[in-house]
Amino acid sequence: xxxxxxxxxxxxxxxxxxxxxxxxxxxxxxxxxxxxxxxxxxxxxxxxxxxxxxxxxxxxxxxxxxxxxxxxxxxxxxxxxxxxxxxxxxxxxxxxxxxxxxxxxxxxxxxxxxxxxxxxxxxxxxxxxxxxxxxxxxxxxxxxxxxxxxxxxxxxxxxxxxxxxxxxxx
Amino acid sequence: xxxxxxxxxxxxxxxxxxxxxxxxxxxxxxxxxxxxxxxxxxxxxxxxxxxxxxxxxxxxxxxxxxxxxxxxxxxxxxxxxxxxxxxxxxxxxxxxxxxxxxxxxxxxxxxxxxxxxxxxxxxxxxxxxxxxxxxxxxxxxxxxxxxxxxxxxxxxxxxxxxxxxxxxxx
Numbered sequence: 001x002x003x004x005x006x007x008x009x010x011x012x013x014x015x016x017x018x019x020x021x022x023x024x025x026x027x028x029x030x031x032x033x034x035x036x037x038x039x040x041x042x043x044x045x046x047x048x049x050x051x052x053x054x055x056x057x058x059x060x061x062x063x064x065x066x067x068x069x070x071x072x073x074x075x076x077x078x079x080x081x082x083x084x085x086x087x088x089x090x091x092x093x094x095x096x097x098x099x100x101x102x103x104x105x106x107x108x109x110x111x112x113x114x115x116x117x118x119x120x121x122x123x124x125x126x127x128x129x130x131x132x133x134x135x136x137x138x139x140x141x142x143x144x145x146x147x148x149x150x151x152x153x154x155x156x157x158x159x160x161x162x163x164x165x166x167x168x169x170x
Numbered sequence: 171x172x173x174x175x176x177x178x179x180x181x182x183x184x185x186x187x188x189x190x191x192x193x194x195x196x197x198x199x200x201x202x203x204x205x206x207x208x209x210x211x212x213x214x215x216x217x218x219x220x221x222x223x224x225x226x227x228x229x230x231x232x233x234x235x236x237x238x239x240x241x242x243x244x245x246x247x248x249x250x251x252x253x254x255x256x257x258x259x260x261x262x263x264x265x266x267x268x269x270x271x272x273x274x275x276x277x278x279x280x281x282x283x284x285x286x287x288x289x290x291x292x293x294x295x296x297x298x299x300x301x302x303x304x305x306x307x308x309x310x311x312x313x314x315x316x317x318x319x320x321x322x323x324x325x326x327x328x329x330x331x332x333x334x335x336x337x338x339x340x
Contacts (some may be wrong), residue, residue: 003178005174008173009176012305015305030281038258046320046323051194130173133173134177134336139334142308142312142313143319146316149313150316156217165310167301167305167306167309168295
């Protein structure tokens, strides 16, 4: 077996996003125990000029969604970024997993040398599929997943590295 | 060209660690502008029961070092975790890059099915090389790199996503 574009993308996104959904359960339980409205998490920030919790999850979702869509050459589903509750964020995660799982592996495998156009404020850039995945999509995805984790930890939710990696059977 | 175990590991570690070294320059410049001792960053935490800044960089270094060493089947250099300044952390990064670059690509390529033994508090676990890289080493590495970034942002250092990704020419 050899490492493939599909195996390095979709299963990683699914595994990590399923983890984020579990963190949301813990965040709700923490809010219930401390008797605060769990929607206060949505606007939490690590710095005044960093994006809040809600956006971290939206962008992690977009990183996975657009990464898969652009590599496979399929249309990405449109998400409205209108999440206003933990339940909404959980649904966003569910729809993201559903989409990335819907793309056949054969459409992503073999895209190492494919030209992928990445929209940017400075104008679109073209990256090769493999570079796009390893140096743009995955680092960006992990950035927003980890910042989601950091925000929950910063707000008292009891998570540990095991909740992040989930690499070993319990 | 096909995605390989080497191309999915060493160049990613080097690129991100070179980025962390650049963030340290900005952190020192910020401390100088605000007239505080840059060594205060070393003990900064996002939560009282999270590891501080210094450890985030040490563990990012270890994630890259042990990931490469275990896949390649070579001895990892021993680092003493005695860093007490930004300069020491920069040297730790430099030595980590030097080591991972020293391992020939041919020793990492083809390790997809290799059994890798991962020490854990609960006892060692054996993972296949490809799973180890995609679901343990890379997520763990990005976790500590991103937490390093988050700690600097939380402490006022002006970094942006471009400083994290560095995926496009300036």
